[in-house]
Amino acid sequence: MEIYPMQDYGPAMKGMLIGGLGIFHVFLAQFAIGGGFLMAYFQFLYQTDRLKSGRSFTDEYFRILVLISFVIGALTGVGMWFTSIQISPRTIGVMVQEFHWIWAIEWTYFCLEIASGYLFYRYGPRLGNGLRLQLLIVYALAAWFSLFYINGILSWQLTPGDWLEKHTVWSGFFNPTFFPSLIMRTVTSLATSALVACLVINLSHYEPAVKRELIQKATNLLLPLALLLPTGVWFFSVIPEDSREWVMGGSIAMTLFMTLGLVCSLLIAAYAFVVLKWQKLTLNAGTATLLLSLAFLATAGAEFVREGVRKPYTIREYLYCNSLRQDELSRLRQTGLQNVDPYPVREKFEKHGEILTHGAKVFRFQCSICHTRNGANGLASLTQTWTDEQIRLNVAQLQRTKAFMPPFAGNARDVEALTQYLRYLRNPQTFEVSADSGRADVLARINHWLEDVGTTPGIELAKQH
Amino acid sequence: MFPLELPFATQFYLDLYVVTFVVHLLLMFYVFAGTFHLAVFGGAESTTAAGRINETVRDWLPFALSAAITAGIAPLLFIQLLYQFDYYTANVLLSHRWMSILPILIVAFYGLYLLKMKLFVKTRPWLDRLIACFVFLCILYVGYTFSENHLLSVQSKTVWATHYASGRIFYWTSEILPRVATILGQAFSSTAIVWYWQISMQQRQKQQEIPQDLPRRLAYLSTAGLIISLVAFIYYCLAVSKNWYPGNSTDEASQLLKQPYIYLYVCGLFFQIWWWATIAIDPQRISFASWFLAGASALTLLMGAMVREQYRVSRIVTDNLLQLHQHHLMAEGKWLFLAFTIIHTLLICWLIYVTRKAIHASVQQTKR
Ligand code: HEM
Numbered sequence: 160m161e162i163y164p165m166q167d168y169g170p171a172m173k174g175m176l177i178g179g180l181g182i183f184h185v186f187l188a189q190f191a192i193g194g195g196f197l198m199a200y201f202q203f204l205y206q207t208d209r210l211k212s213g214r215s216f217t218d219e220y221f222r223i224l225v226l227i228s229f230v231i232g233a234l235t236g237v238g239m240w241f242t243s244i245q246i247s248p249r250t251i252g253v254m255v256q257e258f259h260w261i262w263a264i265e266w267t268y269f270c271l272e273i274a275s276g277y278l279f280y281r282y283g284p285r286l287g288n289g290l291r292l293q294l295l296i297v298y299a300l301a302a303w304f305s306l307f308y309i310n311g312i313l314s315w316q317l318t319p320g321d322w323l324e325k326h327t328v329w330s331g332f333f334n335p336t337f338f339p340s341l342i343m344r345t346v347t348s349l350a351t352s353a354l355v356a357c358l359v360i361n362l363s364h365y366e367p368a369v370k371r372e373l374i375q376k377a378t379n380l381l382l383p384l385a386l387l388l389p390t391g392v393w394f395f396s397v398i399p400e401d402s403r404e405w406v407m408g409g410s411i412a413m414t415l416f417m418t419l420g421l422v423c424s425l426l427i428a429a430y431a432f433v434v435l436k437w438q439k440l441t442l443n444a445g446t447a448t449l450l451l452s453l454a455f456l457a458t459a460g461a462e463f464v465r466e467g468v469r470k471p472y473t474i475r476e477y478l479y480c481n482s483l484r485q486d487e488l489s490r491l492r493q494t495g496l497q498n499v500d501p502y503p504v505r506e507k508f509e510k511h512g513e514i515l516t517h518g519a520k521v522f523r524f525q526c527s528i529c530h531t532r533n534g535a536n537g538l539a540s541l542t543q544t545w546t547d548e549q550i551r552l553n554v555a556q557l558q559r560t561k562a563f564m565p566p567f568a569g570n571a572r573d574v575e576a577l578t579q580y581l582r583y584l585r586n587p588q589t590f591e592v593s594a595d596s597g598r599a600d601v602l603a604r605i606n607h608w609l610e611d612v613g614t615t616p617g618i619e620l621a622k623q624h
Numbered sequence: 625m626f627p628l629e630l631p632f633a634t635q636f637y638l639d640l641y642v643v644t645f646v647v648h649l650l651l652m653f654y655v656f657a658g659t660f661h662l663a664v665f666g667g668a669e670s671t672t673a674a675g676r677i678n679e680t681v682r683d684w685l686p687f688a689l690s691a692a693i694t695a696g697i698a699p700l701l702f703i704q705l706l707y708q709f710d711y712y713t714a715n716v717l718l719s720h721r722w723m724s725i726l727p728i729l730i731v732a733f734y735g736l737y738l739l740k741m742k743l744f745v746k747t748r749p750w751l752d753r754l755i756a757c758f759v760f761l762c763i764l765y766v767g768y769t770f771s772e773n774h775l776l777s778v779q780s781k782t783v784w785a786t787h788y789a790s791g792r793i794f795y796w797t798s799e800i801l802p803r804v805a806t807i808l809g810q811a812f813s814s815t816a817i818v819w820y821w822q823i824s825m826q827q828r829q830k831q832q833e834i835p836q837d838l839p840r841r842l843a844y845l846s847t848a849g850l851i852i853s854l855v856a857f858i859y860y861c862l863a864v865s866k867n868w869y870p871g872n873s874t875d876e877a878s879q880l881l882k883q884p885y886i887y888l889y890v891c892g893l894f895f896q897i898w899w900w901a902t903i904a905i906d907p908q909r910i911s912f913a914s915w916f917l918a919g920a921s922a923l924t925l926l927m928g929a930m931v932r933e934q935y936r937v938s939r940i941v942t943d944n945l946l947q948l949h950q951h952h953l954m955a956e957g958k959w960l961f962l963a964f965t966i967i968h969t970l971l972i973c974w975l976i977y978v979t980r981k982a983i984h985a986s987v988q989q990t991k992r
Contacts, residue, residue, distance in 0.1 A: 260960065293975075
């Protein structure tokens with residue numbers, strides 16, 4: 160087993176880092192993908208004499224797209240990769256090993272996207288309609304196909320499907336959530352680009368009548384939002400049962416994020432249908448900004464849920480969040496964690512250095528991916544009121560404590576060291592090791608708890624009950 | 625195929641890595657040399673060679689950066705397969721420092737757009753220069769960080785543990801500066817040719833004369849860069865030989881010297897220096913020399929990249945890794961990748977062709 164060094168982000172949970180960046184990146188990517196279709200649509204309307212200002216608006220919209228999406232969108236994309244490496248090199252390693260050709264194919268689409276995009280940006284205003292439309296269609300398809308490919312890899316993390324047995328690229332790629340999430344992401348992309356367009360139109364120099372016309376056409380791209388509900392149902396019917404339960408109230412944070420995403424999307428859809436299409440009203444800059452913010456929140460909710468519902472795995476039934484495979488975890492029960500992690504501990508302990516260093520390493524190795532010490536989801540406060548025995552039991556049977564935690568990987572001595580470390584975190588100044596720590600009967604009890612629960616994941620245990 | 629006496633699978637990924645890496649380098653060089661030129665010679669009159677270079681790079685730098693980044697993604701993918709553990713470890717050890725290149729690049733990007741829009745050229749030229757200097761430093765910082773990360777990734781586990789314990793986010797070794805100079809010194813020779821082609825094309829399209837002093841200027845810049853690179857390389861070899869790991873040293877050195885790459889690389893540098901020198905003497909020669917100088921600089925980079933990989937392979941490739949490569953190569957999708965590479969390359973060429981043709985036609989029309 161290869162052990163990576165782990166960085167400490169203080170009070171910030173690692174999931175927050177990747178989720179936080181993910182929201183920006185996904186939102187910008189949606190803008191770019193939907194934007195391609197929107198511009199091709201406007202150019203087409205212009206060519207068929209149905210939208211006079213279609214051509215000039217397309218040029219304006221593309222300039223903004225290049226300035227925002229080609230810069231921040233592209234670099235947050237690389238940023239997602241880099242952040243994933245920082246947080247869990249093992250996970251990204253498996254993803255790259257399994258799907259590198261998919262990623263390589265996606266990269267050829269990036270190249271096509273950049274080439275067609277810059278040709279349009281640079282020469283578009285001087286080109287004839289036919290060529291403009293061709294460039295826009297190539298651009299839109301290239302951007303959409305990059306979504307197609309990355310969607311296969313991301314949805315595989317949650318529902319690896321047949322891949323768990325076959326281990327072939329395509330069995331993982333076309334997994335149970337592939338199509339519902341592809342449709343949902345496509346629909347949201349179209350909606351995002353339409354809302355950005357409404358904002359741009361409002362801020363542009365067109366006559367009010369022209370603005371109205373442009374907005375009417377742009378908001379047509381909100382109509383596919385109607386698909387969101389049925390595909391959402393489809394999505395939730397194919398994800399694992401336990402994940403569904405987290406979202407339906409089993410984990411309140413998940414439920415809240417999910418509700419946030421859902422409510423925001425529904426509000427946008429309702430506004431589109433009732434106000435824009437039925438009442439034929441238009442959209443001013445303020446409302447466009449508001450709806451765009453709702454879309455951003457919807458993306459945020461969806462990304463957090465996507466990151467969250469995989470627990471306790473990063474790759475469902477294959478790799479735990481703390482980068483351990485099931486067989487490695489079972490082995491660590493026998494061998495213990497002592498001497499596994501070659502990286503020293505940076506904290507300085509005034510007293511009881513040996514056991515606290517050991518405990519700090521156990522924390523870093525197994526818990527730090529989801530918990531901090533004193534910050535977000537901090538273990539010091541989660542265990543604040545617990546007795547020593549309570550900590551020992553709950554850590555030894557971690558998967559029973561909460562089914563979305565992995566089973567504990569280590570032996571009784573590791574549990575004991577972690578217990579002392581958690582106690583230390585409550586109050587470092589006055590900390591003293593528990594009087595019974597290390598006693599044979601205590602270790603035997605912990606051992607009994609460990610053996611009692613075994614290494615079956617909590618989600619399996621829940622099914623058995 | 626570049627044989628490094630490695631098993632097929634490793635060789636295969638290595639070749640893909642090396643080729644895509646050289647493309648990344650060529651584009652990155654344009655950005656580096658361009659921002660350098662704007663920062664140092666930004667005040668040149670627009671009729672002079674320096675001024676024309678500035679005009680050209682202002683216009684093209686944002687695209688070049690975009691292309692350099694996009695081209696960087698492919699080697700980023702293959703390097704993760706090739707070196708996996710060591711590469712990731714270096715990334716994690718550098719931590720925020722490694723991640724910082726991304727916001728820096730975003731800032732640099734917008735700086736380039738400001739330069740392209742020429743917002744301050746007339747009203748506040750000092751501000752324009754300041755932006756150029758700042759962007760240049762950003763780019764230098766990114767390049768430096770890549771070298772730092774590379775060098776950290778080939779260190780021993782003991783070095784990693786010490787680095788981690790210290791909590792530092794900068795890694796220092798005497799190899800870094802000569803390495804950066806060796807690589808970036810070559811930026812001018814390949815970019816100079818692109819500048820020459822771009823400015824020649826402007827002559828055809830916009831009837832703008834090629835400034836008389838252009839070939840000489842390009843020759844001076846390139847020769848200076850190449851000499852710096854060569855000197856830095858020699859110094860680097862000396863620094864490395866002092867840093868050899870005990871017990872490993874003879875092996876690594878003989879590995880490098882056994883293969884032809886290091887000799888071809890040095891010959892390539894000399895060849896380019898010599899030809900640029902003849903251009904400095906007789907500027908007319910540039911029109912035909914540009915073609916094989918372009919070839920020579922690309923080939924030199926390729927040879928340099930091979931030396932670079934030899935060095936890394938000898939340090940960190942284990943039998944276990946070789947077996948993993950064998951295993952990964954079985955993954956499906958390679959033929960599809962190959963097919964899409966060809967299709968998309970052709971498609972991009974075709975789009976460029978038809979767009980240029982259309983633009984050319986419209987220029988002809990307005991002339992009439
Ligand atoms: C303008 C910005 C950039 C500059 C100046 C730059 C510069 C460099 C330099 C100097 C190296 C060689 C390092 C060495 O061998 O010591 C390098 C390698 C590399 N660059 Fe870039 N780079 C830039 C942006 C990027 C981006 C955004 C990516 C990723 C998408 C990227 C991907 C790579 C990769 C994968 C390598 C190989 C690293 C290795 O082998 O250790 N580069 N870059």
